[in-house]
Amino acid sequence: MIQTTQLSKKYGKAEVLNIESLEIPTGQSFGLVGNNGAGKTTYFNMLLDLIRPTTGAITNHDIVVNQSEDWKNFTGSFIDESFLIGYLTPDEYFDFIGDLRGMNKADVKVFLTQFGEFFNDEVLGKKKYLRDLSKGNQKKAGIIAAMMGSPKVVILDEPFANLDPTTQIRLKKILKTLTDNKAVTVLVSSHDLSHVTEVCERIVVLDKGHLVKDIETSQETLKELESYFSV
Amino acid sequence: MISHFLSLEWKQFFRSSSFSKSVGAKILIGFFALYFAACFLLIGIGGYWILKKQFPEQDPLVLVNSFLMYVIVADLMFRYLMQKLPVMNIKPLLVLPIQKSKIVHFILIKSSLSFFNIMGLFFYVPFSVVLITEGYSLEGVLGWLASMILIIQSINFFNFLVNKNNSVLVALLLLLIFGYLIQYFNWFDLPGFIGHGFDAVYQSPILSLLFLCMVIGLYIVNFKQLRSEVYLDALISEQTKEINSADLSFLERLGDLAPFIKNDLRLMWRNKRTKSSVWMIAMGLLYGLFFYPNPMYADMEFIYVLVGIFSTGTLLINFGQFIPAWDSGYYNMLMSQNFKYERYLKSKFTIMTISVVALFVLGIPYVYFGWKVLLVHFAAMIYNVGVNTHVILYGGTFNRKRINLDEKAAFNFQGTGAVQWIIGIPLMILPMAIFGLINWLIGFEIATATIAVMGFVGIALHKKLMAAITKKYITNKYVMIHAFNQEN
Numbered sequence: 001m002i003q004t005t006q007l008s009k010k011y012g013k014a015e016v017l018n019i020e021s022l023e024i025p026t027g028q029s030f031g032l033v034g035n036n037g038a039g040k041t042t043y044f045n046m047l048l049d050l051i052r053p054t055t056g057a058i059t060n061h062d063i064v065v066n067q068s069e070d071w072k073n074f075t076g077s078f079i080d081e082s083f084l085i086g087y088l089t090p091d092e093y094f095d096f097i098g099d100l101r102g103m104n105k106a107d108v109k110v111f112l113t114q115f116g117e118f119f120n121d122e123v124l125g126k127k128k129y130l131r132d133l134s135k136g137n138q139k140k141a142g143i144i145a146a147m148m149g150s151p152k153v154v155i156l157d158e159p160f161a162n163l164d165p166t167t168q169i170r171l172k173k174i175l176k177t178l179t180d181n182k183a184v185t186v187l188v189s190s191h192d193l194s195h196v197t198e199v200c201e202r203i204v205v206l207d208k209g210h211l212v213k214d215i216e217t218s219q220e221t222l223k224e225l226e227s228y229f230s231v
Numbered sequence: 232m233i234s235h236f237l238s239l240e241w242k243q244f245f246r247s248s249s250f251s252k253s254v255g256a257k258i259l260i261g262f263f264a265l266y267f268a269a270c271f272l273l274i275g276i277g278g279y280w281i282l283k284k285q286f287p288e289q290d291p292l293v294l295v296n297s298f299l300m301y302v303i304v305a306d307l308m309f310r311y312l313m314q315k316l317p318v319m320n321i322k323p324l325l326v327l328p329i330q331k332s333k334i335v336h337f338i339l340i341k342s343s344l345s346f347f348n349i350m351g352l353f354f355y356v357p358f359s360v361v362l363i364t365e366g367y368s369l370e371g372v373l374g375w376l377a378s379m380i381l382i383i384q385s386i387n388f389f390n391f392l393v394n395k396n397n398s399v400l401v402a403l404l405l406l407l408i409f410g411y412l413i414q415y416f417n418w419f420d421l422p423g424f425i426g427h428g429f430d431a432v433y434q435s436p437i438l439s440l441l442f443l444c445m446v447i448g449l450y451i452v453n454f455k456q457l458r459s460e461v462y463l464d465a466l467i468s469e470q471t472k473e474i475n476s477a478d479l480s481f482l483e484r485l486g487d488l489a490p491f492i493k494n495d496l497r498l499m500w501r502n503k504r505t506k507s508s509v510w511m512i513a514m515g516l517l518y519g520l521f522f523y524p525n526p527m528y529a530d531m532e533f534i535y536v537l538v539g540i541f542s543t544g545t546l547l548i549n550f551g552q553f554i555p556a557w558d559s560g561y562y563n564m565l566m567s568q569n570f571k572y573e574r575y576l577k578s579k580f581t582i583m584t585i586s587v588v589a590l591f592v593l594g595i596p597y598v599y600f601g602w603k604v605l606l607v608h609f610a611a612m613i614y615n616v617g618v619n620t621h622v623i624l625y626g627g628t629f630n631r632k633r634i635n636l637d638e639k640a641a642f643n644f645q646g647t648g649a650v651q652w653i654i655g656i657p658l659m660i661l662p663m664a665i666f667g668l669i670n671w672l673i674g675f676e677i678a679t680a681t682i683a684v685m686g687f688v689g690i691a692l693h694k695k696l697m698a699a700i701t702k703k704y705i706t707n708k709y710v711m712i713h714a715f716n717q718e719n
Contacts (some may be wrong), residue, residue: 048567052709072569082716083564085494087501087636092493099490100568129501149569 001026002047002153002185006056009042009209017042017209019056024202026061026152027182031200031217031223033170034191038206040189041084044157045190047187048077060153076101076151078142078159086131090123090141094148101149101220115144118170143171154178155187155224160195168195175199178179193229197222236337238421264346268353277367292375292433297426303382304407306351310390311400312510314347325461335457339450342391348383355379367433374436375429381442388449392456402698415584491578498557499550502636505557515545516593523600529599532675533667536682537603540619540659542594546586547615551623552654554579555704559633559715566712573701580697581622587615603675610683611662617689619658621696626654628703631714 004022010017013202017039024030032040045051047058049065057064060071062221070195077083085093098108112124122137130138146154160168176199178184190196196203197217205213213220213228282291286597324334359376363369395397432438479493480502519538522528541548550557555575558565565575591612598605662682670678689696704711 048563050563050566064256075567077567079563082561083567085561085564087497088494092497096490096494097568100570101690102569103403 001061002187003059004056005059007043007046007053007058008055009039009046009051009052012199015209017046019043019209019211021210022204024185024187026185027179028202029179029186029200030188031196031203032146032187032206033191033193033196033203034189035229037208039209040206041157042209043206044077044079044155044187044189048075048079062161071153075155076146076148076150077154077155078139078146079155079157081135081138081142083142084130084138087129089127089129090133091125093141094145097145097148103149104154111148112144118144118167118174120167125161136164136167139163140167147174152183153185153187157189158191159188160190160192172199193222193225197225233337236334240310240341257438258599267350271350271353272357275354276361278354278358279361292367293360293426293430296429296433297423299429300410300422300425301407303386304403304410306383306386307390307415308400308403308407310347310386311394311403312560314345314387314390317407331461332454332458334461335454338457339388339453342386343384345387348387351383352380355640370436371433374439375433377436378429378432378439378442381439381446384446385442385449388446388453392449418579485581487574488578488581491575495557495582504634504636506552511549512545512590515549516542516590518542518545519594519597519600519604523597523604532603532607532670532678533663534718535607536611536663536666537659538597538604539608540615540662542597543591543612544615545589545590545660547583547619547623548658549588551579551583551620552626553630554624554627555711556627556630556632556634556715558638560636562712562715563612566708572698572704576624576697576704580624583620583623587612587620606679607666608683610679610686612660613686613690615686616641617686617691617693618662621693621700622657623654624697624700625703628700628707628711631711633715633717 002022002024004019006021007017007019009017016037032043042051046053047060047065049069049071052066057066059065060075063071065071075176085096086094093152094112095105098104098111103111116124119140123133123141126133130141133141139159143156143159146156159171163171172195175186175188179186179201186199188196188199203213203216203217203221203225204211204224205215205216213225215224278295279291282289282294286294334428355376359372362372413421442692479496482489482493482496485492499508518541522534522538528534555562591608594608597608662685665685666678666682668678669681685689
């Protein structure tokens with residue numbers, strides 16, 4: 001369960017985010033949509049305690065994120081390429097993250113084998129540094145690293161951007177299986193309405209920092225969202 | 232068109248987000264440049280008479296000529312290490328209606344006005360003026376001066392051609408040693424032979440046209456090479472070479488510090504910025520050779536402390552001063568990972584400590600200059616481990632600048648702020664002062680012991696100090712995240 005109460009962020013006088021209250025129950029696949037500057041990334045950054053809120057707080061499984069660091073034990077995330085260590089090979093990177101998440105080399109190997117199809121032979125075992133990979137392959141590595149160490153919460157900012165169509169479809173499958181048994185909460189943001197409606201059971205629309213729509217995904221959701229954004 | 236380029240350069244310089252912050256560093260570089268310029272100027276003006284006095288029976292110009300080979304080779308090597316082709320962000324220009332050849336000409340001409348090319352003139356021009364006033368033939372001296380300028384330009388362009396080629400550096404080094412050896416053993420006077428060539432230029436200035444041809448030739452080759460590289464794939468292709476990763480599994484025994492230490496070793500090994508720091512470590516280790524052979528410093532025992540701190544601590548200083556900015560590129564990720572900050576800092580501490588001890592061991596040959604030297608170095612090592620590691624980790628909490636790991640280190644002041652200069656005081660000046668004072672008041676043994684004891688106290692308090700430093704890092708977390716997200 002992730003609870004957000006009275007959360008706001010101001011830079012000087014400009015308010016970039018103001019969420020009165022938002023509750024994401026455990027096991028939900030949660031989608032965040034909105035135009036540029038809506039506050040999606042800001043919200044995720046606050047959830048990861050990378051930015052301090054001006055007022056209010058976020059509670060992640062009963063832990064107030066800017067007071068204790070214990071949420072890090074069960075939260076995996078990938079926001080952008082700055083989450084990658086450019087001078088490591090993907091394999092070394094997975095080992096490093098695995099180490100931090102309490103997995104040994106064998107665990108990491110077993111974990112990675114299930115994503116062979118997703119990586120499409122372009123990431124693992126290649127003698128290349130992460131910084132030399134294409135944007136799409138970097139993203140693949142980052143997304144999978146966020147799922148290491150069986151986290152209870154997975155946060156992905158724009159996971160579909162830069163991915164090729166095949167990988168997008170595979171990623172959707174991965175995200176769906178992740179929430180299958182209702183134990184892992186997945187938070188995803190996207191500009192692509194059809195992707196989020198497909199993956200997420202609940203979609204929240206942000207506009208200029210405010211929560212303007214909160215929808216249980218159904219057959220009509222995509223139409224509803226499209227008509228909202230086409231104004 | 233040129234004015235467009237110039238205005239772009241201007242804006243790039245003044246609008247870079249680090250500009251106002253690194254003004255201090257820029258002023259310092261400016262001072263260095265002025266200092267060198269002044270030195271060259273003085274030598275240029277006074278050189279004639281100094282040579283005349285030292286070697287009354289020889290012609291100063293001939294004497295200078297006979298050394299020119301060394302000057303040229305040294306200049307080439309220096310540039311090879313320091314100078315790189317001025318980069319211009321050409322990517323956005325490629326699709327605009329600008330002729331590619333124009334871009335290339337601009338880059339090349341800009342390079343020929345670089346600091347490295349101007350510096351030599353501070354010597355050659357006044358020296359020539361003195362020569363003329365001393366009654367040397369006007370045409371001869373002007374031809375000679377023109378040749379010097381043209382040679383400097385040739386070196387400039389030659390350097391860009393060979394810049395990525397390590398074997399050239401080795402060849403130059405061999406040439407230098409070889410030239411010295413054959414002169415030393417009087418087999419054949421190669422520098423003198425080349426010197427005679429320059430004498431000939433003075434005799435018949437028309438020969439300087441040869442050098443003009445050389446510059447033009449090199450310019451054309453450079454132009455052709457660069458022109459063919461003004462494509463995206465040429466810019467990109469140099470990146471993708473296969474890498475071989477060393478097996479670092481022996482580090483596993485370091486327990487939960489291992490992942491970080493492995494990372495830091497890879498960081499040092501695999502990035503341009505850190506790789507060129509390796510040169511600095513070698514230089515730091517040999518730092519004592521500046522002082523110890525010189526009888527002038529024999530009685531100045533506090534110099535031992537400086538050399539001791541510096542030679543055992545070069546990695547500590549070079550690496551330590553940019554903690555945690557080395558990790559600035561992925562600081563966000565580290566901050567959302569599951570580990571205790573203390574563990575991260577502890578791994579940095581371990582690396583620095585190991586390096587200090589290792590460099591002390593490598594520096595044991597300094598015992599050649601007396602047991603006192605080694606004793607002080609030992610005390611300095613303890614001081615480095617006990618005090619300086621903590622000081623530099625604490626200083627790290629003031630780091631607010633992102634470091635781009637892909638840039639060369641020499642003359643790279645990126646990430647440098649006032650802290651890096653101020654931190655030198657407790658790092659080096661303080662132990663020197665304490666040692667000097669006690670050495671003067673009481674005696675050498677007590678002074679050495681004091682430095683060592685200070686180090687031991689630091690080691691004893693290690694846990695407490697680390698806890699305090701960690702706290703400071705945690706309170707500064709958001710400021711650092713914000714700062715590291717700013718591109719320069």
